[in-house]
Amino acid sequence: MDLITATSADVPVASLHTILDAREQLLDFVLILSGVDTSDDKAQSGTPMRFEEFFTRLFKIGTGYLGWSPDDTWNATPAEILAAREGRMELLIQLFGGKRDEDTDSDLSGDRDKLNAIGNLNVHSLGAV
Known part of the structure; x- marks a missing residue:
């Protein structure tokens, strides 16, 4: 029942x-x-998340990343919190440089080469790797 x-x-x-x-x-x-896109246009990715965990993460984003008060965070919709986080990330990228997550290359070989070069005494700058 x-x-x-x-x-x-x-x-x-x-x-x-x-x-x-x-x-x-x-x-x-x-x-x-809860901010879910209910259209069937795209396949769902990621692992399922319990509502408790989802709202805890939203609260962390609102109060931590965005610096909102707890009241402002609880009064915002999930879509508003996620859009504000996206805007904050764009601002930080504009201020400090870097790449967006979807712009980053999934190939880790360049990072692997730099990490391997740390122990190489012949390499004096990681920029040379």
Whole structure:
């Protein structure tokens, strides 16, 4: 028995059927509130995350990365928090340089060469690697 059925003992049967008929729309609504893209245009990537972990990470982003107060963070939607984080990252890239995550090369051979060169006494600058 699900939560809706278990807590609806005093609800008229017609209203209960209306609620149960809208179950898919209600689930989609919850996903939209949590910032999930519900369109089927692109494949989902990453591993599933519990709501508790998701909202904890959003709180860390809001109060840590963005410097918002706890009240401001709790009053923001997930989409607002993620968009603000994206804007902050763009600002930091403009100020300090660097590459966006999707711009970085997935090939680690250059980094591996630099790490290997640290122990090489003939290499006096990692820029030469």
